[in-house]
Amino acid sequence: MIVPESDRAHIRTAVAERGLELEEIREDSAATTWHVTVVVDGDTGVTLDHLAELSIELDGIAEQWGGPDRAVTFEVTSRGVDAPLSEPRHWRRARGRQVELSYVEGVDGPTQGRVGDLDEASGTVRLVTRSGRGMRVNSVALSEVARAVIRVEFRPAPEGELALLSDPENPGRGVQEGEEN
Numbered sequence: 001m002i003v004p005e006s007d008r009a010h011i012r013t014a015v016a017e018r019g020l021e022l023e024e025i026r027e028d029s030a031a032t033t034w035h036v037t038v039v040v041d042g043d044t045g046v047t048l049d050h051l052a053e054l055s056i057e058l059d060g061i062a063e064q065w066g067g068p069d070r071a072v073t074f075e076v077t078s079r080g081v082d083a084p085l086s087e088p089r090h091w092r093r094a095r096g097r098q099v100e101l102s103y104v105e106g107v108d109g110p111t112q113g114r115v116g117d118l119d120e121a122s123g124t125v126r127l128v129t130r131s132g133r134g135m136r137v138n139s140v141a142l143s144e145v146a147r148a149v150i151r152v153e154f155r156p157a158p159e160g161e162l163a164l165l166s167d168p169e170n171p172g173r174g175v176q177e178g179e180e181n
Contacts, residue, residue, distance in 0.1 A: 002027045002034050002072065007061045014057050015040050018050055021089070023079055034066055037075045043093060046078040085148040091125050092118045096165060098151040099127075107144040110136075114157060116165035128164045137164050 003011070003025055015022045020042040028035040038058065040046055055076040062074035085091050085099065094115045103109050116126030116137070127138045 002029055002036055002065050007065075010061060011038055011058060014054060018042075018053065019044070020046060020050060032071075034070055034072045035075070036062065036065065036072060037077060039077055039079055041079045041089075041093070043089075051076050051078065081150050081152055083149070085145075085150070088118060088120050088123075088142065091115060091142065091148075092120075094150055096157060096162065098153055098157075099148045100151055101127075101140070101148045102146045103144050104146045109140055109144065110138055112151065113138070114161045114165065117167075126165060126167070128161045135160060135164060137167065 008025060011025065012022050015038075020040045023039040023041050026035070026037040026039065038054070040050070040054065042050075055074075058076065059074065062072060065074075066072040079090075083090075085094055095117065096115065098112065098114050100112045101109065102111070110127055110129040113127040113129035116128055118125045119139075123142050124139045125142060127140045129136050129138060
């Protein structure tokens with residue numbers, strides 16, 4: 001272990017003080033130069049300013065790792081757009097974004113769609129998908145998703161899809177566009 005437990009506690013505190021969450025501390029001690037990467041995320045996103053502030057604050061303790069014979073490369077970063085949606089908070093933060101999905105063996109479902117409201121109590125997420133010329137709303141159980149990643153879009157989301165992300169009267173019910181709720 002490159003990062004001592006006391007320094008891990010300091011990292012968790014520094015991240016939390018900025019309203020962010022510590023996703024993970026990655027350590028690679030296999031090479032001549034050790035690598036430590038602190039990965040953070042947050043409900044309102046992670047700015048370059050957040051990353052720079054954390055890097056500056058944590059650099060002092062990172063300099064103590066390794067020693068004269070072992071250099072340590074230290075990095076503070078966000079999860080990145082290609083990180084899988086593996087926790088309910090990731091789905092909540094992806095609301096309004098398009099995703100590509102694959103399912104656990106034996107389960108079928110839409111392979112791409114736009115993320116709507118997350119129902120943490122039932123462990124489901126609303127997914128707006130294209131169906132022919134219309135759109136469909138599906139309720140997808142997170143436990144049935146093997147992998148999901150955000151699809152990068154270069155234009156704004158269609159208003160019709162955004163309008164279907166929430167349905168407070170009938171959460172989780174599949175509806176065709178134009179169908180009465």
